[in-house]
Amino acid sequence: MGGELKKDKTLQVPPASTELTLRPIGVVRSELKLSPGRDHDQPTKPKERITEIRAQHRKLQKLVSELIIDPAFEELLEGIEEFSHILVLYWPHLLPEENRKIRKVHPMRRMDLPEVGVFATRSQARPNPVLISTVRLLARRGNILEVQALDALDGSLIVDIKPYMEMTPEADQPRFPDWLRKLRKDLTE
């Protein structure tokens, strides 16, 4: 907790008008679809929501999805099959544009948990909705990757594939907030 941080809050940030352009490299094929007729923004009672999250979680563990990569990029996948797990970066194509302006959320839409800033959550509603899932790579056939437990909806746009390298601080005593411990406890109990 050094005291070297600059206090000037206006330190130059890039102008908000700077645009960075992504082009999809592929698309997700999955059984996961938005349930029609269900208003996903409608708050659910905490108990019902916990039951719902648990059911989704159980279903997700077994779910197998396909990543259809643009055949023009097939060569870029060479060697990916030597990894057991990959990171899928994808764009939630059904996210309403105005949801990119949401500032705080209840994690996993659980109204019994405190609201936190979206950067402190994995919510899909965020200024730049590039979502990340780490999944098991089951098979590669040319430009198609078969993966397990991907939480992306059918039709999600894939923007990048990276190998899972465990380069990161797994061993380094990570610390999590109470709401996350509660979310996990409620998954299994």
Next chain:
Amino acid sequence: MGGELKKDKTLQVPPASTELTLRPIGVVRSELKLSPGRDHDQPTKPKERITEIRAQHRKLQKLVSELIIDPAFEELLEGIEEFSHILVLYWPHLLPEENRKIRKVHPMRRMDLPEVGVFATRSQARPNPVLISTVRLLARRGNILEVQALDALDGSLIVDIKPYMEMTPEADQPRFPDWLRKLRKDLTE
């Protein structure tokens, strides 16, 4: 290794003309800069390159950088300080546009390692150069995050901040290619 994968390689992928637009939410302030006068695309002899990577790695472990988040997004950081580690998604602002067309690379520019597709590496040269680093969060002061061991160059454009949740398959026997084991072994020996 199920046999259910479709063999039709032309399965609809989104048209390559689809554009997804990101706007930077902040900028990296770091001591890491491109060494002037050094041609980074110049291949180095394997032994020299190993020494170079080791020195960079040692320096990086101690490096403290600042993430200057646009003050307009300060509220979105609320609660982030309860996490010990975060994912920084950033755009390498110095990457030449033509490097987005690179298809295969020697990992870490080590010519003694086999060339693999860029999606099988963490190379910054990739069609959509959204890079991810998992770093320790040392402190937050308003819109400024102080982080440890971030490998982003000074001036890199931040596109998202996510909490590190260890939701992923750390415990699930990950498997890595030989070249990655070699890279790591050479870091310390």
